Amino acid sequence: MIRSTKHKMNFFGSLFLLIIISVLWYAILHGNLIQGKEQEHSSDDKVYTVVIDPGHGGKDVGATGVNGLYEKDFTLSLSRKIKDILGKEKKIKVYMTRDEDTFLSSEDKYRPKYANELKADLFISIHGNTYEDPEVSGTEAYYYHAGSKSFAEILHEKVVTATGFHDRGVKKNDFFVVKYTDMPSVLLEIGYLTNPEEEQRMIDDKSQDSTAQAICDGVNEYLGLD
Numbered sequence: 001m002i003r004s005t006k007h008k009m010n011f012f013g014s015l016f017l018l019i020i021i022s023v024l025w026y027a028i029l030h031g032n033l034i035q036g037k038e039q040e041h042s043s044d045d046k047v048y049t050v051v052i053d054p055g056h057g058g059k060d061v062g063a064t065g066v067n068g069l070y071e072k073d074f075t076l077s078l079s080r081k082i083k084d085i086l087g088k089e090k091k092i093k094v095y096m097t098r099d100e101d102t103f104l105s106s107e108d109k110y111r112p113k114y115a116n117e118l119k120a121d122l123f124i125s126i127h128g129n130t131y132e133d134p135e136v137s138g139t140e141a142y143y144y145h146a147g148s149k150s151f152a153e154i155l156h157e158k159v160v161t162a163t164g165f166h167d168r169g170v171k172k173n174d175f176f177v178v179k180y181t182d183m184p185s186v187l188l189e190i191g192y193l194t195n196p197e198e199e200q201r202m203i204d205d206k207s208q209d210s211t212a213q214a215i216c217d218g219v220n221e222y223l224g225l226d
């Protein structure tokens, strides 16, 4: 009898202990899950993905400047500078649609697809303009979707201030890179490679540095990181 009661006590004692452990375990696990979810939603931890798109590349040289500068080389050079500056921001991760002199077909819409697949937060396509009249000069910014307009306006203002080029305004156009991207996207025509003065400024390394910095300042301002 006595032995049997002892056994019963041990059995119920163990069961009680097991229940306590289970309840505690559940509470700890559940508590961590809630905490984890809260962290996920905290804007402090958000890392923004920015895609820089150097226009043209490879056999597609883009515009040819009055002194022979290819648009594809200018766009790559400036884009690399933007990537270097933005890459230092803790809350920004930068990608480029091309990092070499590569040809990217516009037929398969690779550039916007690349940004869409990355679920990028922002997309910036870099270009240099061209016109038959060498007198024509200035900076332009293009967007397509209404949600991209304020981003285009901020970047445009920064570029115009940095370059000192004539302000040709922010315009809506259905260029495929701004049309097929799912995130706020802008195409920047920094200046005219067919204008001798602007081409000289666009080739200049220091001038490219300040233009790159201006674009990065615009990104930070738009994202509220400055």
Ligand SMILES: [Zn+2]
Pocket: 055, 056, 062, 063, 071, 127, 128
């Ligand atoms: Zn172009």
